[in-house]
Amino acid sequence: MSRLQRGFGLIELLIALALSLIVVLGVVQVFIAAKNTYVSQNSAAAMQEDARFVLGKMIQEIRMVGMFGCLGTITDANTGGSFNAGQVTPISWDNANLRLTLVTADVGSNGGTPTWTVLSDCRTSATAYSGAQTPASxxxxxxxxxxxxSLKNGQLTMGVGVAPIPQVLVDNVSAFNVSFGLASSATDTATSSYSSNPSDPARIRSVRLSLTLTDPSNRVSNQTFNVVAALRNRLP
Incomplete structure (x- = not known):
């Protein structure tokens, strides 16, 4: 057989197969790395979206804390005095049970049935009633x-009312903390310190929220989100 008619030998075939395998493995590794990056970025983006939703909602409500109408003195028309009997502490944090309580003016008209409605002529009278009420002329x-x-079993929940039924807002929450920015006195406006258990609500000027989310599949490390919301209404 002449040299021009000779084909590939076994060694040449083995070398070609080995080189092809190396190229294929390289392409597969690049594909796997790109896929892992895509999955981890999607997981991080989902965590950021959850945190943005929850914290944005809480900031909006915190800004309306203590806004009970146009008069400072409110008559309680509820049986048992639910409005004035310790229910209207505008904001409080139970660090032991990781529970944040807000009493806030409803934002817009899509907040659902209110816990109370204050009817006022903004001159001489203001009265609190349970539930929704229609103002007179x-x-x-x-x-x-x-x-x-409230944070429980890795879920951040929200309940509305005097005896609320919690509804899950976001899962995979590993930490939820609240602290209050305090002025040095009730008349000062600037925040000088932070505390999770302020002794004088009148010194509260802002609220700092901290939320840590975790990925149950461990595709991305835990992410902690911090925001500060300033109070628009002075607390009593």
Missing amino acids: GQLAFPIRRLIY
Whole structure:
């Protein structure tokens, strides 16, 4: 057989197969790395979206804390005095049970049934009633909701009302903390320190929220999100 008619030998075939295998393995490794990057980025983006939703909602409500109408003195028309009997502490944090309670003016008209409604003529009278109420001529209605955010079993929940039924807002929460920015006195406006258990609510000027989310599949490390919301209404 002439040299021009000779084909590939076994050694040449083995070398070609080995080189092809190396190229294929390299392509597979690049594909796997790209896929892992895509999955981890999607997981991180989902965590950021969850945190943005929850914290944005809480900031909006914190800014309306303590807004109970246009008069400072409110008559309680509820049986048992639920509005004035310790239910309207505008904001409180139970560090032992990881529970944040807000009493806030309803934002917009899509907040659902209010816990109370304050009817006022903004001159001489303001009265709190349970649930939704229709103002009479010459009156304004201020819907007030009592919201409770709580962390339990890795879920951040929210309940509305005096005896709320918790609803899950976000899963895979590993930490939820609240601290309050305090002024040096009730008349100062600037925040000088932070505390999770302030002795004088009148010194509260802002609220710092911290939320840590975890990926159950461990595709991305835990992410902690921190925001600060300033109070628009002075607390009593």
